[in-house]
Amino acid sequence: MDESSFIKEFEERMLACGNERAQLLDSIFNNIFQLMAILSPDGELLAVNEAALQICGVKKSDVLGRKFWDTAWWSHSKEVRLNLIEKIDEARAGNSMKFETTFSDADGGIRTLENNINPVKNEKGGVVFIISMGRDITDNKKHIDSLVKSEQKYRYLTENISDVVWECDLNFHFSFISSSVYKFLGYTADEFLKFSLNDLIAKSGFYDIQKRLVAEMTEIVSGGLSKYKQNSFLVEVQCIHKNGDLIWAEITYSYRFNSDNNLIGIFGVARNVTERKKNENELKETKKQLEKNNHELKTAISEAKTLAKAANEANEAKNRFLANMSHEIRTPMNGILGFIRLLTETALSEKQQEYIKIINFSSNHLLDLIKDMLDYSKIEVGQLKLDYKPVNLKDFIQKMYDIFWPQCFQKGITLIFDSDDSIDRLFYIDELRFKQIISNLLSNAIKFTENGEIYFCVTLNSIVDNMALLSIIVSDTGIGIEAGNIEKIFDRFYQIDDSNIKKYQGSGLGLAIVKGLVEMMDGKIYVESRPEKGSRFIVELNALLDENSSSISASNSLQDNNKSAAAAMLDKKIKILAVEDDQISCLLLSTLATINEWEIFIVHNGREACETYSRQEFDVVLMDVQMPEMNGIEATIAIREIERVRAGKRIPIIAITAYALEGDCENFIKSGMDDYISKPFEESELIAKIKKYLG
Numbered sequence: 001m002d003e004s005s006f007i008k009e010f011e012e013r014m015l016a017c018g019n020e021r022a023q024l025l026d027s028i029f030n031n032i033f034q035l036m037a038i039l040s041p042d043g044e045l046l047a048v049n050e051a052a053l054q055i056c057g058v059k060k061s062d063v064l065g066r067k068f069w070d071t072a073w074w075s076h077s078k079e080v081r082l083n084l085i086e087k088i089d090e091a092r093a094g095n096s097m098k099f100e101t102t103f104s105d106a107d108g109g110i111r112t113l114e115n116n117i118n119p120v121k122n123e124k125g126g127v128v129f130i131i132s133m134g135r136d137i138t139d140n141k142k143h144i145d146s147l148v149k150s151e152q153k154y155r156y157l158t159e160n161i162s163d164v165v166w167e168c169d170l171n172f173h174f175s176f177i178s179s180s181v182y183k184f185l186g187y188t189a190d191e192f193l194k195f196s197l198n199d200l201i202a203k204s205g206f207y208d209i210q211k212r213l214v215a216e217m218t219e220i221v222s223g224g225l226s227k228y229k230q231n232s233f234l235v236e237v238q239c240i241h242k243n244g245d246l247i248w249a250e251i252t253y254s255y256r257f258n259s260d261n262n263l264i265g266i267f268g269v270a271r272n273v274t275e276r277k278k279n280e281n282e283l284k285e286t287k288k289q290l291e292k293n294n295h296e297l298k299t300a301i302s303e304a305k306t307l308a309k310a311a312n313e314a315n316e317a318k319n320r321f322l323a324n325m326s327h328e329i330r331t332p333m334n335g336i337l338g339f340i341r342l343l344t345e346t347a348l349s350e351k352q353q354e355y356i357k358i359i360n361f362s363s364n365h366l367l368d369l370i371k372d373m374l375d376y377s378k379i380e381v382g383q384l385k386l387d388y389k390p391v392n393l394k395d396f397i398q399k400m401y402d403i404f405w406p407q408c409f410q411k412g413i414t415l416i417f418d419s420d421d422s423i424d425r426l427f428y429i430d431e432l433r434f435k436q437i438i439s440n441l442l443s444n445a446i447k448f449t450e451n452g453e454i455y456f457c458v459t460l461n462s463i464v465d466n467m468a469l470l471s472i473i474v475s476d477t478g479i480g481i482e483a484g485n486i487e488k489i490f491d492r493f494y495q496i497d498d499s500n501i502k503k504y505q506g507s508g509l510g511l512a513i514v515k516g517l518v519e520m521m522d523g524k525i526y527v528e529s530r531p532e533k534g535s536r537f538i539v540e541l542n543a544l545l546d547e548n549s550s551s552i553s554a555s556n557s558l559q560d561n562n563k564s565a566a567a568a569m570l571d572k573k574i575k576i577l578a579v580e581d582d583q584i585s586c587l588l589l590s591t592l593a594t595i596n597e598w599e600i601f602i603v604h605n606g607r608e609a610c611e612t613y614s615r616q617e618f619d620v621v622l623m624d625v626q627m628p629e630m631n632g633i634e635a636t637i638a639i640r641e642i643e644r645v646r647a648g649k650r651i652p653i654i655a656i657t658a659y660a661l662e663g664d665c666e667n668f669i670k671s672g673m674d675d676y677i678s679k680p681f682e683e684s685e686l687i688a689k690i691k692k693y694l695g
Helices: 003-016 019-031 050-056 078-092 138-159 181-185 203-221 225-229 274-293 295-344 350-370 372-381 393-411 431-447 510-520 552-569 583-596 606-615 632-646 664-671 683-694
Strands: 035-039 045-048 097-104 110-121 127-136 164-168 174-177 233-240 246-257 263-272 389-392 414-418 426-429 453-464 467-476 524-530 534-545 575-579 599-603 620-623 653-657 675-678
Touching (some): 035 050, 078 110, 078 127, 164 181, 181 233, 181 246, 203 263, 225 246, 246 274, 274 295, 295 350, 350 393, 389 393, 389 431, 393 414, 393 431, 393 453, 426 431, 426 583, 431 453, 431 467, 510 524, 575 583, 575 606, 583 599, 583 683, 599 606, 606 632, 632 653, 632 664, 653 683, 664 675, 675 683
Parallel strands (some): 414 453, 575 599, 575 620, 620 653
Antiparallel strands (some): 035 045, 035 127, 097 110, 164 174, 164 263, 233 246, 453 467, 467 534, 524 534
C-alpha cells in the first residue's frame, strides 16, 4: 500500500467511526499525557498529539509530512536518529519494541524518554501504520540517582560514627548493622547479621523488650499509626558482648513503613552507656545510704504534713473537684487558643484567615464539648444556669456548618444546610447551650450514618409579642431506631448497641444532655425514626428577639406599642428604680413592669443608681448586688447617706441577687437594705415584697 492510499484508508476508517466517536478519539489522542505520534510504514509523521508538540515547542506544520527521525525532537544527536531509524525498520517488519532514548525539549534541554513503538496491521497482516508512544521519565531517573546518592551518604555516615546503626525485620532478625558494632559488642557486621534480637539481649531484659515491641506493633496494626510513624522511642537494655560481658545500651528506635503505610521493620541507634549506668548505680547507693540515715526524721515530718494536709483536703475536696477539672481542661486549651490569636496577628491570606476563624471556633467548640460531663451533673442537680445574650443565628448556624462539613466529607456523606433570611437577626439565646444541642444532634447523625445525607436547618416559625418560636431539624439516612427504643435514647448512658463488640462508640450522654438543655429552655424535642431508613430530630425553642434587629415594619409596630404602654404607666403611682447590670434580668424586670403597669427606671450599676436617686423620687428600689463600678451594698450605703443629708423619707430597698448562701441576707440587711429576693424569683414573690412595703 503506498502512502497516499494509506492516508486515504486512515481517513475513511475515522469517518466510518462516526463523527462523535471520531471526536472522542481525537480528544483522547490530544489530551493523553504521553508523547504520541502516528507514522506511515516508511516513518513519515502523519499525526502527533499536543503533549508531544508542547514539550518540544513546535507546531504541527513544522513536523507533519517529515520523516520522524528528521524532526526537532531528535536534532541533538545523530546516534539517537540512527537508532530511531533502526527501531522503525523493525516496526515495519511487524515487531513491537520498548526502549529508552533521549529527546530535545522546547528549552534546548535533553530529557529521557521511555518509548514504545508498535506496528498496526490490517486484516492480511500487513503494517498499515506505526504508533510511537513515549513517556518522559527524566524526573524518575533523577529521583533514582538521588536515592543512590542518598544511600551512599547514609552508609558513609553510619560507618563513621561511634554509635551503632541497625535495622531489623518484624521477626527481629537484623538486616543491617554498621561496622561500629565491632567496638560495641565484639562482632563484625557479617557475624552480627546472623543474629536476631533475642540472641543479643540478656534474658533478664529480652522478654520485657519483646513484650513492649509486640504490644506497640499490635497497636500500630490496630489503628495507632499516627502515634508511631513520626516518633522515636527510647529503651535501655543489657546486651551480651562476644566475650560474655553484659553491656548497657541506650537504644533509640523508630518504626519503618512503606509507601502504603504498612509496617515493614524497625530502625534504631544503639549507644554504649555502661559507664553512665555504673555511675548512676553508685549515686543510687549513696542516696540510699543518706535516705537510711535520715529516714526517721523524714518519716516524722512526712506524717505531720500528711495529717495536716489530709485535714484540709477533706474539707476542700468536694468544692475543689469541679474547679480542678475546669483548670486542667482549660490550661492546654489556653495554649491552643493563645497561639491561634498570635497567628491571627501575622500576615495571612484571606483564605488562611478563614481557616483560622474556623479553627478558633472549633477549638472553643471542643472546650465546650469537654464540659458535657460536668454540665450533665449540674443539670441533674439543677445547678446549670443559662446565659442569654444576643446572637445572630444565621452567622452562628454557618459556623456550625463549617465545623461539621469536613467530618461529613471525610466520611463520604453529604451535609445539606438550609436557612433563610428570617434568622438573619439577633435572638437572645444561650449560645454555648444552643451549640451543645446542635453539636450533639449532628455528631450523632454523622456517627450513625454510613452513606447518604444529613439535613440540617434552623427556621423561624412565628413571632408573638417579640418572642420567636425556633425549630431545629437534624435528619439523616442512617441506621435508624427501633420504635421501642426511641424513649430510651434520652436516658443517661443508654446506647443502642451496648455489646462488647459494638460498632458505634460513645458515652451515652449526648442525647441526655440535649433533652436536659431543651427542657431547661422550656422547649420540646421530638424524634421520628425507622430502622435502616434514618432518623429525624426536631427541637422547638422560644427565643426573645432583639428589638434592634427586627424589620422596619416590626420596629414601627413595636414602637407604637411601647408608646401606648408608656402612656398607661405614667398614670400609675408605683415608681421603681431597678439597679441591674444583666441584660436578661433588665428585660425581665421591664416586662414585669409593663404587665403590672409600674413605672420603672433601669440603671446598670450602683454609681448610676445614686446619681438617679439624687435627682428623682421613687417608691421602691430593686437592687442587684454584684455590679461593676459600685456594687449593690456600696450603693445602698450611699443612698442611705443621701437620705440622711436631705432628711427625706426612707425608701424600701429590696435586694434581687443570685447570692443565696447562708449569711448573705444578714449582710444585706446590715448594709441598709430592707429585704431580699433570691434569683430566680417568681413574679408573685416580687409583687408580694413590693406590696409589703408600699401596701
